[in-house]
Amino acid sequence: MKTAEIMTISEAAARSGVPPKTIRFYEEAGIIEPAARSENRYRAYDDSDVHTLRFVHRARRLGFPLKDVAALLDLYRNTKRASRDVKKLALKHVAQLDRRIAELTAIRDAIAALAKQCQGDHRPECPILNELGG
């Protein structure tokens, strides 16, 4: 199956990095078009489908929510798109990430500071619990 033009779901999965279960899920969720079917009712994928799956996979790895992945895919396919719209989505995501990172960092530092105060031995005294207890 080296130059397969038509392939099964697991082959498409291997080539795209998206697991079969997830491919079906994306189809059901309307992120990708329902796959063509071969005579045995198996889903049949070609290189172009794999390309799409790869796109989705990369977008997901960049943490875009599925809704945005769908939107990006639409933009990708629409050659008359405005790059403004793409950038807008990207910057929205960056802003979201920045907020989340700031949150997590604040939490991380707070806990690390408390843990530093804690002896961490056999004794019960512990600033972490004191803090949580108020």
Added chain:
Amino acid sequence: MKTAEIMTISEAAARSGVPPKTIRFYEEAGIIEPAARSENRYRAYDDSDVHTLRFVHRARRLGFPLKDVAALLDLYRNTKRASRDVKKLALKHVAQLDRRIAELTAIRDAIAALAKQCQGDHRPECPILNELGG
């Protein structure tokens, strides 16, 4: 109801910061003990329950998973605990946060770099989509 010793769920919610729905959820999930009931079958909370709820609330705000919150609560109540066990949980969480923060930061920087390359105007050309498309 300023110095109420016994109170309803919404009062406990107001005092602890945990919404009524969430209090019920915590009870159902076994994080907190089933509340006492008054004659009308309403849940009845006292100051000590509120204290517990506050503990849970703070632990959650620090991002501890519910399982760990339950464990922390057990440690909090067990005066024979070893601070070692508390610190261990805390440091595990810090490590987890560090991993997550690193992930998000990498993603953030990648998208920000791509967005910077993107003109963001009426034209279709866009490095973000080029990247996602491979």
Added chain:
DNA sequence: ATTGACGTTCCAGCGGCTGGAATCCCCACA
């Protein structure tokens, strides 16, 4: 003919809530 590795569908569950429906209860006011 049988095995075993695929494929298919559908349903359940993860974490941590949150919203809604249907019902019940209490209290204030007329």
Added chain:
DNA sequence: TGTGGGGATTCCAGCCGCTGGAACGTCAAT
């Protein structure tokens, strides 16, 4: 005493993005 409104109660559904499993069909190789 009726009524209205704001609680409380239960249970079920849904959010996000999968992931695992059951029950069954299909295919290639032995």
